[in-house]
Amino acid sequence: MAREIPYIAAVEEAVFEEMGRDDTVLFYGQDVAPSDDNRFVQAYGRDRVRVSPISETAEIGMAVGLGLAGYRPVVELLMAEFMLVAMNQVVNEAPKLRYMSGGQVKVPVVFKAGYGFTAGWSGQHTGSIYGAFMGFPGLKIALPSTPADAKGLMTTAIRDDNPVCYLINYLLVLEHGDVPEGEHAVPFGEAAIRRSGSDVTIVATGWTVGRALAAAETLAGEGIQAEVIDPRTLNPLDTDTILSSVAKTGRLVLVDQGTRHGGASAVIAAEVAEHGFGSLKAPIAQVTALDVTVPYSEPMEAFVLPNEEKIAVSVRQVLGEAPVAA
Amino acid sequence: MDKDLAGALLRTMWRIRCFEERVAQLKRSLVVHGLIHLSIGGEGVAAAVCAQLRDDDAVYSGHRAHGHAIAKGAPVDRVMAELMGRADGICQGLGGSMHLVDSEHGFMGATGVVGGNLPLALGTALAQHLRGADRVTVVFFGDGAVQAGHFNETINLAALWRLPVIFVCENNGFAEFTSREEHSTIERVSDVVAPYGFDRETVNGSEVPAVYAAFGAFLKEARAGRGPFLLECLTYRRRGHYEGDQQKYRDAAAEVQWRERDPIARLTESLIDADTAAEIEREAAAEVDAAVSFARASPFPDPAIVSDLVYAR
Numbered sequence: 001m002a003r004e005i006p007y008i009a010a011v012e013e014a015v016f017e018e019m020g021r022d023d024t025v026l027f028y029g030q031d032v033a034p035s036d037d038n039r040f041v042q043a044y045g046r047d048r049v050r051v052s053p054i055s056e057t058a059e060i061g062m063a064v065g066l067g068l069a070g071y072r073p074v075v076e077l078l079m080a081e082f083m084l085v086a087m088n089q090v091v092n093e094a095p096k097l098r099y100m101s102g103g104q105v106k107v108p109v110v111f112k113a114g115y116g117f118t119a120g121w122s123g124q125h126t127g128s129i130y131g132a133f134m135g136f137p138g139l140k141i142a143l144p145s146t147p148a149d150a151k152g153l154m155t156t157a158i159r160d161d162n163p164v165c166y167l168i169n170y171l172l173v174l175e176h177g178d179v180p181e182g183e184h185a186v187p188f189g190e191a192a193i194r195r196s197g198s199d200v201t202i203v204a205t206g207w208t209v210g211r212a213l214a215a216a217e218t219l220a221g222e223g224i225q226a227e228v229i230d231p232r233t234l235n236p237l238d239t240d241t242i243l244s245s246v247a248k249t250g251r252l253v254l255v256d257q258g259t260r261h262g263g264a265s266a267v268i269a270a271e272v273a274e275h276g277f278g279s280l281k282a283p284i285a286q287v288t289a290l291d292v293t294v295p296y297s298e299p300m301e302a303f304v305l306p307n308e309e310k311i312a313v314s315v316r317q318v319l320g321e322a323p324v325a326a
Numbered sequence: 327m328d329k330d331l332a333g334a335l336l337r338t339m340w341r342i343r344c345f346e347e348r349v350a351q352l353k354r355s356l357v358v359h360g361l362i363h364l365s366i367g368g369e370g371v372a373a374a375v376c377a378q379l380r381d382d383d384a385v386y387s388g389h390r391a392h393g394h395a396i397a398k399g400a401p402v403d404r405v406m407a408e409l410m411g412r413a414d415g416i417c418q419g420l421g422g423s424m425h426l427v428d429s430e431h432g433f434m435g436a437t438g439v440v441g442g443n444l445p446l447a448l449g450t451a452l453a454q455h456l457r458g459a460d461r462v463t464v465v466f467f468g469d470g471a472v473q474a475g476h477f478n479e480t481i482n483l484a485a486l487w488r489l490p491v492i493f494v495c496e497n498n499g500f501a502e503f504t505s506r507e508e509h510s511t512i513e514r515v516s517d518v519v520a521p522y523g524f525d526r527e528t529v530n531g532s533e534v535p536a537v538y539a540a541f542g543a544f545l546k547e548a549r550a551g552r553g554p555f556l557l558e559c560l561t562y563r564r565r566g567h568y569e570g571d572q573q574k575y576r577d578a579a580a581e582v583q584w585r586e587r588d589p590i591a592r593l594t595e596s597l598i599d600a601d602t603a604a605e606i607e608r609e610a611a612a613e614v615d616a617a618v619s620f621a622r623a624s625p626f627p628d629p630a631i632v633s634d635l636v637y638a639r
Contacts (some may be wrong), residue, residue: 022617026456047456048456050487051488052483053479053482053483055482055483057445057475057479057480058445058448058476058479058480058482059444059445060445061445061448061449061476061480062445062446062448062449062452062483063449064446064449065384065434065446065447065448065449065450065452065453065463066447066449066452066453067449067453068384068435068446068449068450069384069449069450069453070453071449071453071456073449088442088476089442089445092439092442093439093442093446095435097427098434098635098637098638099420099422099635099636100417100420100421100422100424100425100427100428100429100637101417101419101421101429101435102415102416102417102418102419102420102635103368103634103635103638104417104427104428104429105427105429105434105435106429106638108638109637115573122538136371137636138636139638140637161637161638161639162637162638192508194516269365297391306588323636
């Protein structure tokens with residue numbers, strides 16, 4: 001049975017239910033359960049639900065050690081940018097220990113953090129920085145865009161035997177949607193086709209999936225049928241679904257809240273350029289945030305972000321129905 | 327310390343010493359490739375600490391890890407094969423000198439970034455606390471790690487949650503190429519952690535019975551679930567930071583100091599008769615000879631495996 005709950009409640013539900021299913025799942029981080037009436041504390045106790053000091057390096061490194069010892073910690077890191085404080089543990093220890101040990105150990109940990117809160121939180125709390133993590137083999141990246149996926153991807157992240165950056169888009173936390181009750185796992189590496197279409201493929205992530213669907217509605221009124229694909233995980237990345245769609249449509253628009261250079265859309269563009277070039281009838285277009293630090297001022301913030309209008313314009317351009325900007 | 331125990335510790339020290347002296351030779355002839363850091367002069371700490379641990383106790387080390395791995399039980403032949411980058415290496419040739427792991431013997435990992443291993447120890451110690459077991463976690467690090475932020479974060483959390491972890495600092499007086507006084511105003515690492523209020527001690531790391539006794543006292547407490555503890559061992563780094571280091575920062579007094587500080591010589595003089603000591607050295611050298619033969623006979627890894635171990639499936 002599914003019922004409608006907010007995205008953020010779906011994230012919590014997955015953690016709560018996995019803790020109930022598996023005693024080795026732990027949940028800790030800054031400001032997690034500051035009081036004892038917290039339902040996690042009441043259900044699982046202070047041994048498994050812990051408040052940590054503001055020590056990202058210790059929190060994340062401790063998770064790695066717990067993983068080595070057979071536990072499955074979920075570390076609450078609040079903001080993805082706070083992981084930058086502990087970059088050595090996130091990218092240099094967690095994803096490399098299995099490999100460097102010749103496969104002797106595994107590191108089943110979840111780094112739970114929010115990103116993209118472009119609501120005036122400005123330069124160090126709004127970045128969509130996951131593109132930087134795509135260059136570290138061993139580190140998985142999940143970007144849920146719906147409440148159902150928020151639950152299903154967290155369940156899978158906790159059960160995965162590898163480190164996973166599970167990233168919550170803070171613009172989506174109050175969005176409601178149908179979420180299955182009870183066990184719900186969404187496999188990693190399987191993109192969702194959010195809308196079918198034959199004229200153009202739009203690949204969008206996180207919050208921009210909704211913007212792409214809105215643009216697709218507008219375009220449908222103009223007789224343009226856009227297919228909207230949500231990769232759901234960037235690593236593993238379901239390039240097969242994207243390439244199959246491009247083989248059908250011949251046109252690709254990539255939408256991402258992160259910056260363009262070194263970002264997720266650049267990686268997907270390269271995959272399609274290399275493996276799907278023969279299908280392309282027009283150059284690939286990227287609708288990303290501009291390559292700037294997200295500014296504070298509200299109109300400035302909106303100016304640097306992708307939106308429904310920019311996506312629609314880009315689609316018309318790849319279809320040759322609007323002039324390409326100089 | 328009785329003679330049997332002293333003999334066992336001397337055996338471990340000679341196994342490490344012979345191993346590392348051979349590695350230095352093999353590095354010069356490029357049979358061992360890569361970045362190599364040797365612990366010659368500091369073997370006493372590895373031997374005295376690890377002799378008291380079990381396979382289900384977790385040990386972490388840093389870039390200077392050969393001695394800790396061998397003392398914790400890692401087979402010398404497979405460690406040698408690892409340093410030569412061979413398929414029979416303990417990490418299949420994928421980790422190398424700075425990333426030795428032998429999970430079967432509880433050697434949970436050496437990490438190459440100074441101090442990067444410290445927070446990992448919190449995790450295994452918390453796991454041990456949650457399981458209510460009498461297992462402990464030991465993390466080896468150098469005095470150079472103490473000035474890094476992860477040291478303070480780790481010490482704070484270990485003290486706050488009273489985790490059964492024993493921090494073993496090998497203070498050899500050099501942080502890479504420079505002396506401790508150029509890194510900190512605090513001479514003793516045990517003084518750095520004083521405000522946290524847990525038990526700490528500084529011993530002469532060249533004096534093996536002293537290390538053994540001090541660590542043993544902390545271990546007894548940690549097995550009962552108490553912690554953390556910090557044991558600072560003042561050691562002597564016989565060689566450079568890495569093999570090939572010109573050591574221009576070292577003065578002529580170093581040679582004189584070495585005669586005073588060699589833990590093997592000191593233990594032998596005080597507790598072992600010369601014939602027994604010579605026999606132990608010969609056995610260790612023979613084991614290392616066999617390890618080199620084993621490693622040379624091992625093939626290089628098949629490139630086909632290169633992507634197989636990135637993810638656990």
